[in-house]
Amino acid sequence: MSRPLVLFCTALLVLAGLVPIVWMLARIDGSDLGGIFDARTLSLLVRTCWIGAGSAGLAFVLGLPFGFLVARTDVPCARFLRHAGLVPLLVPPVMLAMTMVVMFDALRGPGAIILVLGVGTFPLVAVFSGRAFERIDARREEAALLVGGLRSALRMELPLVLPAAASAACLSFVLAINDFAVPDYMTSIGSKVNVYADEIFASWQSVHTPGKAVAAALPLLVLTLCVLLPALALRRRGSLATWDGDFRRPQPLALGAWRWPLFALAFVLVALTAALPLVRLCWEAGGGPRGWSFAGFGAAFARAVEVGRADLQRSLLYSSAAALISLLPGLVLGHALQRSRASAWLEPLVLAPLAVPAILFGIGYIALWNHPATGLFYASGSMVVLLYIGRFACFPIFAGAGATAMLDPHLEEAAQLANAGPLRRLTGIVQPALRTSLLGGAALVFVFGMRELDAAILVPAANGTAMFRVYNAIHFGRDDFVAALALLIVFFILLPGILWSAFGRERWEAAA
Amino acid sequence: MKAAPTLRVLSLLLCGLLAGCGKQPDLVVYCSLDQEFAEPLIQRFAKESGLDVHVEFDVEAAKTVGLVARIREEGSNPRCDVFWNNEVAHTAALGGDGLLEPYDSPSAQDLPPLFRDPDRCWNGFAARAHILIVNTKLADPATITSMWDFVDPKWSGKVIMAKPLTGTTLTHMAALYLALGEAKADEYVTRIHELSKTGAVDLTNGNAAVARLVGDGKLAVGWTDTDDFAVALERGAPVVAVYPDKEGCGTLLLPNSVAILKGAPHLPAAKRFVDWVLRPEIEKELAFSRSAQIPVRDSVPRPDSMVSPGAFKPMTVDFKKLGAEIEKRADVLKQLFVD
Numbered sequence: 001m002s003r004p005l006v007l008f009c010t011a012l013l014v015l016a017g018l019v020p021i022v023w024m025l026a027r028i029d030g031s032d033l034g035g036i037f038d039a040r041t042l043s044l045l046v047r048t049c050w051i052g053a054g055s056a057g058l059a060f061v062l063g064l065p066f067g068f069l070v071a072r073t074d075v076p077c078a079r080f081l082r083h084a085g086l087v088p089l090l091v092p093p094v095m096l097a098m099t100m101v102v103m104f105d106a107l108r109g110p111g112a113i114i115l116v117l118g119v120g121t122f123p124l125v126a127v128f129s130g131r132a133f134e135r136i137d138a139r140r141e142e143a144a145l146l147v148g149g150l151r152s153a154l155r156m157e158l159p160l161v162l163p164a165a166a167s168a169a170c171l172s173f174v175l176a177i178n179d180f181a182v183p184d185y186m187t188s189i190g191s192k193v194n195v196y197a198d199e200i201f202a203s204w205q206s207v208h209t210p211g212k213a214v215a216a217a218l219p220l221l222v223l224t225l226c227v228l229l230p231a232l233a234l235r236r237r238g239s240l241a242t243w244d245g246d247f248r249r250p251q252p253l254a255l256g257a258w259r260w261p262l263f264a265l266a267f268v269l270v271a272l273t274a275a276l277p278l279v280r281l282c283w284e285a286g287g288g289p290r291g292w293s294f295a296g297f298g299a300a301f302a303r304a305v306e307v308g309r310a311d312l313q314r315s316l317l318y319s320s321a322a323a324l325i326s327l328l329p330g331l332v333l334g335h336a337l338q339r340s341r342a343s344a345w346l347e348p349l350v351l352a353p354l355a356v357p358a359i360l361f362g363i364g365y366i367a368l369w370n371h372p373a374t375g376l377f378y379a380s381g382s383m384v385v386l387l388y389i390g391r392f393a394c395f396p397i398f399a400g401a402g403a404t405a406m407l408d409p410h411l412e413e414a415a416q417l418a419n420a421g422p423l424r425r426l427t428g429i430v431q432p433a434l435r436t437s438l439l440g441g442a443a444l445v446f447v448f449g450m451r452e453l454d455a456a457i458l459v460p461a462a463n464g465t466a467m468f469r470v471y472n473a474i475h476f477g478r479d480d481f482v483a484a485l486a487l488l489i490v491f492f493i494l495l496p497g498i499l500w501s502a503f504g505r506e507r508w509e510a511a512a
Numbered sequence: 513m514k515a516a517p518t519l520r521v522l523s524l525l526l527c528g529l530l531a532g533c534g535k536q537p538d539l540v541v542y543c544s545l546d547q548e549f550a551e552p553l554i555q556r557f558a559k560e561s562g563l564d565v566h567v568e569f570d571v572e573a574a575k576t577v578g579l580v581a582r583i584r585e586e587g588s589n590p591r592c593d594v595f596w597n598n599e600v601a602h603t604a605a606l607g608g609d610g611l612l613e614p615y616d617s618p619s620a621q622d623l624p625p626l627f628r629d630p631d632r633c634w635n636g637f638a639a640r641a642h643i644l645i646v647n648t649k650l651a652d653p654a655t656i657t658s659m660w661d662f663v664d665p666k667w668s669g670k671v672i673m674a675k676p677l678t679g680t681t682l683t684h685m686a687a688l689y690l691a692l693g694e695a696k697a698d699e700y701v702t703r704i705h706e707l708s709k710t711g712a713v714d715l716t717n718g719n720a721a722v723a724r725l726v727g728d729g730k731l732a733v734g735w736t737d738t739d740d741f742a743v744a745l746e747r748g749a750p751v752v753a754v755y756p757d758k759e760g761c762g763t764l765l766l767p768n769s770v771a772i773l774k775g776a777p778h779l780p781a782a783k784r785f786v787d788w789v790l791r792p793e794i795e796k797e798l799a800f801s802r803s804a805q806i807p808v809r810d811s812v813p814r815p816d817s818m819v820s821p822g823a824f825k826p827m828t829v830d831f832k833k834l835g836a837e838i839e840k841r842a843d844v845l846k847q848l849f850v851d
Contacts, residue, residue, distance in 0.1 A: 040851050181717070188716035189672075189730060192708060194850050202677045202846040204581060208609075208839060290748075359581075366585040376536075379591065453571070457578045460591075463568040471571040472547040474720075 002422040006336050009329040010346075013397075016390030017353035020364025024214050024356075032211035036219060041199060045219055048177050048196040051113055052227075055176035058118025060169040062269060063125025067165070069266050071130030074252040076263045082130070083497055085266075087274035089123040090493045092451055092467075094181040095486065096120050099277040101186070110193055112186045117179060119273045121172035128168035128402075131437060132161040135406045138248040150253060163231075164402060170231040174224050178357060196220055200357050217357045224355035225348055232347050232398070278490065284483035296480060304484035308469050315466040316492055318381055319449030322388035323442040326396050329389075330438045334400015335430050339409070343401075350394045361391060362458030381461045388449040388456075395448075396441030403437035404430065443497065450493050537566035539781040540591055542579045544570035545598040545768055546739075549803050557788050563781055568592075580606070583773065587611055590775045593782035596768065596789065600627075600636050601683045603769040604835025607633035613772040615783055619790035627767050627808050629832060635790055636767030636831070638798040638805035640737040641819070642684045643763060644754040645723055645744065650732035653752045658760060662733065663703040668712040670732040672722050673704070675715045676845050680737055684764050686841035687829045691761040705848045715849070727751050737766070738819075742804040745817075755824035762825035767808055768798075 035041075069075045070082035088096060097116045100107050107115070136157050144153040180197035187193040196219065203216040255262055286297035333350065337343045353361060365387055369378040377383060407430065415425045453471060456462030466489050473482045543550045547569045558565040570579045580602045583592060595612075597603045606612055612633035620628060620635040627636030644662065646653045650670065655661070662671055674681040688697040707713040714731060716722055723740035725731050727749030741753050755763040770789055772782045788794070792812050798805035799814045807814055810821040 040847065043851065184675075184717040185721075188721060188725065189714050191711050192675075192715050198677075198850045199846070202842070202850055363581060363585055366582060370586050370589050370591065372589060375589070375591065457571060458582055460568055468569070468571060469547070472569060 002332070002426060005328075005332045005423070005426070006340075009332040012389070013329055013333065013350065013393060016386050017393065018349060018390075020361060020368050020390070021352055021356050023367050024360050024364040027211040028215045028218075029211055032209065032215040033218075036215050041196070041216075041219070044194060044196045044199055045223070047110075047193070048220075049223070051110065051117070051183065051193075051195060052173040052177035054110075054114035055117035055121065056169040056173035058114060059122040059125050059172040060165060062118070062122040063168065064129050064161070064165045066122065066266060066269060067126035067129035068133055068161075069262055070126070072133045072250065072253055073255050073259075073262075075255060075259060075266060077267075078252075081263075081266050081270055082126075083494070084270045084274045085126055086123045086497065087270075087278065087490070087494075088120050090447055090451070090490050091120070091277050091486075092453075093117060093120045093179055094185055095281075096273075096277055097182045097185045099280045102280060103276060108186055108190050110187075113183045113193060116182050116186060117176040118172070120182075121175050122273070124171050125165050125168040127440065129161050129165040131440065132164035132402075133157065134249070135403075136160055136250055138250040141250045141253075153253070167228075167231045167398070167402075170228050173227055174354065177220065177223065197357065201359065204359060214360060217360050220357060221352075221355050225351060228351050228355070229348060232351075278487070281483040281487050281490075284479045285487060286480070288479055288483075297484075300480035300484035301488075303481055304488055307481070308466055308485045308488065311464055311466040311469045312488060312492065314381065314461075314464045315450055315489070318384045318388060318462075318465065319446045321385045322392065322449050323446035325385070326389050326393040326445045327438055327442050329393050330396025330400045330441050331426065331431055331434060333397045334402075334434065334438070334441075335404050335426065337397065337401040338404035339412075350397050353391050354394050358391075358454030359458070362387070362455035365455075365459055379460045383459055384456060384462045384465075387459055387462075388445065388452065391452070391455060392445040392448045395444035396438050399437040399441030399444075400434050403434040407433045446496065447493055450489060536777075538563040539565045539593050539778050539785060541565060541567045541594045541596060541785065542570075542583065542592045543567055543596040544579050545596060546803060549798065549801050550596065553789070553794065553797065557785060561781075561784060561788070563784075565785075583611065584609075587774075590773045591777065592773050593776040593778045594770060594772055594785050596770050598640075598768050599680055599683055599766045600634070600769040600831050601686065601834050601838045603634045603771050604629065604831045605838055606835075607631065607771065608832065608836045611774050613774045613776060613779070613782075615772050615786060617783070617786050617790055619787045622792075622809060622811075623790070624808055626826070626828065627831075631832075634769045634771035635786075636769050637790055637808055638795045639765040639767040639808050640680065640739050641753075641755060641763050641765050641806060641824070642680055642735060643738055643741060644756055645726045645734050645736045645741050645751050646754055647726050647729055647732050648750045648752055649729060653754055656733060656754050657756060657758070659700065659756050661756075662735065663700065663707060663713070665712070667733055668707070671712075671734060672714040672716060672725055672731045673735040674718050674722055675849055676701070676704075677842065677849060680719060680766050681735065682842055682845065683766060683834070683838065684735070685845060686838050687764050687827060687834055688761070689837070689841060690829055690834060691827050701845070701848065708849070723751075738806065739803040742802065746802065753819070755819060757827075758825045762827035764827045764829065765806065765808070768805065 066085060070078045070085065075081070093116060096119065100112070100116055140156065141153050144156040177195070178197055180195055180201060183193050183195045184198070200213075200217050200220065203213040282297070283292060285300040286292040286294070333346065337346055337350070365383070369383060411429050412425050415429055420428065451467055453467050456465065457468070462468060466485060470482055470485050470489070473485070541554060543554070550569070551567070554565055554567050568579070579595070583595060583606060586592065595603065595606070603612075607629055614632045616632045617635060623635055623637060629635065644656055646656055661667070662673070676682050676685040685697075685701055688700060692700070704713055708715050716725065719736040719740045720743070722734040722736040723744040726734045726736075727744035727747060738753065741751065744751050757763060770786055772779070772786060776782045792807075792809055795805070795807040795809060795812045799807050799812065799818060804815070804818060806818060814820070
């Protein structure tokens with residue numbers, strides 16, 4: 001591995017993701033830690049864990065079979081289902097909650113929270129497990145099929161895929177335990193369900209004891225790391241290495257009589273979780289309860305484009321730049337995570353920015369960058385890009401690490417024996433094998449950047465993003481405008497995926 | 513892809529990051545009044561003054577905490593010149609902590625003393641009232657005259673308010689301690705907490721949600737702000753506003769507040785903006801806008817649909833003291849309501 005590149009990428013990660021956190025943690029003194037584990041906060045934590053576990057469990061139960069169906073079987077319209085199944089991840093969870101409540105009025109309480117958060121994150125499990133299923137060598141699968149048919153093949157493949165699915169379920173857990181908008185919305189009527197993220201948000205009112213507010217975030221940070229680290233350890237297992245020098249892509253598995261019933265199940269899932277929110281947004285954009293019309297629909301879009309054009313452009317620019325730049329740490333640190341001995345300490349560092357509450361991360365950015373010497377950078381869009389990289393670079397890094405785990409190390413060793421230098425090996429052998437995974441990770445950076453609000457709200461230039469405009473308009477009942485702008489955001493989030501799927505993927509994979 | 517092109521692309525991106533650093537504006541305004549209403553006004557000021565004005569907004573979800581947190585964090589190196597807050601308690605708290613620059617604006621001379629900081633660190637104008645929104649299909653508004661009706665058992669399961677942890681609901685609860693005294697205010701807050709545990713009082717995330725749920729007929733009565741009430745009315749919901757406690761402590765009026773930051777980088781421009789925004793004409797425009805902000809000057813014209821001066825009793829609150837206490841109250845309310 002190229003040491004200068006590793007050092008450069010580590011420095012970028014430290015600067016963008018870790019220094020703001022350390023800066024904030026330095027504010028804590030001993031007295032701030034008193035009371036963070038009293039009976040009230042413990043009860044909040046336990047409840048939050050249940051909600052997180054329920055959501056992750058649901059995401060796992062929905063995502064693993066869905067990922068298998070659309071990635072590896074001959075289920076009809078697999079490619080369409082695969083892309084449509086991503087939509088719940090692209091829609092802000094609170095919008096998903098609003099849709100669910102409109103459709104099912106009685107949907108309230110803890111079960112409803114788990115349903116919305118689980119459904120909103122199941123695409124993560126589907127994507128991770130789908131990619132893992134695709135990386136199983138055709139010869140292994142054919143051997144298993146010969147021995148005992150589809151059941152035997154699944155028995156062989158599941159242990160190879162479970163770590164990836166479990167990692168994604170853990171990400172689902174992390175997203176669920178940090179969300180307070182959905183629990184709040186789903187229990188607006190009836191018994192209130194508070195979660196630990198409420199405690200963190202409310203603690204920021206303690207302006208004269210800032211260390212206390214930071215200390216309040218510690219239990220969630222520790223909990224998140226405690227969940228993610230074992231999952232990553234699973235992923236590191238050597239049994240994952242199925243991609244060697246003469247890897248053969250497996251053919252779609254024939255489902256036989258189950259083909260159409262399973263299609264129906266997958267279609268219902270996509271219809272409920274992806275189509276319904278979009279249909280609802282279309283309905284709202286056209287006038288909603290005041291009466292739907294094409295004229296109203298067109299007018300809402302015209303206004304959304306007129307008012308939100310510049311915001312959309314900025315959102316796309318910041319998110320795309322962050323996604324592109326994060327490809328480099330994704331490749332370099334992803335590979336280093338898997339191959340070097342530094343992974344034991346590198347992994348928690350990579351995860352930390354995602355594990356800390358967004359508000360803490362955002363305030364850390366102010367404290368770090370608002371100085372006379374860095375004033376211009378602080379107020380610029382570049383600061384938003386850096387924040388997105390810092391917060392979300394873990395996605396391409398872990399995607400890269402996961403793909404490296406499946407790459408036969410003998411290939412790199414052979415190249416080394418042939419006098420290929422570290423940079424040559426990285427670009428000539430590692431990068432071609434990792435690039436689809438890296439692109440998937442970068443796509444997540446793009447998606448989360450497009451819908452980011454909580455940390456970005458504290459960064460000056462993020463005021464001009466499309467998501468910021470949407471949340472400003474929600475307050476004043478501009479339902480048609482909000483819906484039209486939200487649809488535009490979803491469209492632009494989906495657009496790269498659609499273009500990639502239509503024109504790029506096969507050519508790229510053929511070249512690989 | 514070979515190494516050299518990769519490095520070239522990355523170098524270009526890094527150059528782009530640095531090139532993204534723009535030039536300094538003539539005035540920086542942080543504004544928590546909704547972008548929809550404040551943006552056209554600030555753009556007009558920029559046009560009239562010829563200044564390059566950079567404005568940054570809060571979102572409702574952050575309940576002003578976003579901008580206030582930023583102002584506090586930036587305190588040692590302020591980049592904001594003027595803070596236009598859509599409420600007053602946090603502005604007063606910033607003044608109490610020495611983060612605001614005193615300025616006795618000539619445009620503020622006719623503002624009522626209640627809405628002016630004695631130290632002239634901030635001025636209040638164009639207020640919202642924290643009122644009870646009543647769905648006329650589910651409740652007779654004539655039977656609801658006091659804040660205590662909200663906790664009356666006869667409305668069990670039909671009333672709603674925002675969680676009193678942030679925003680104007682927190683300010684309202686904190687103001688009750690000043691208006692009613694510790695014991696009475698404690699009794700009210702504790703009653704709400706107990707009732708919320710049994711589901712007799714519903715708690716939601718904000719006043720807009722309260723107005724929507726009452727407007728949609730899911731609930732009968734709720735605490736909300738007049739701007740959210742105006743939205744419900746515009747949507748055609750069968751609702752009326754009750755300005756409670758004419759005989760008691762009165763209805764809380766929460767003015768917008770405008771203040772110059774201590775160490776503002778563009779002080780002369782900041783003073784120009786404050787003089788401009790505190791004019792009666794701006795109060796009038798905000799009164800006739802969709803947000804229906806209530807002018808604090810009796811002389812300023814207002815829509816016929818808006819409550820007239822003297823039609824309700826404004827709660828008398830020492831906003832400076834309220835600002836000094838808000839953190840303490842927030843902590844107590846957090847212990848009660850986040851459980």
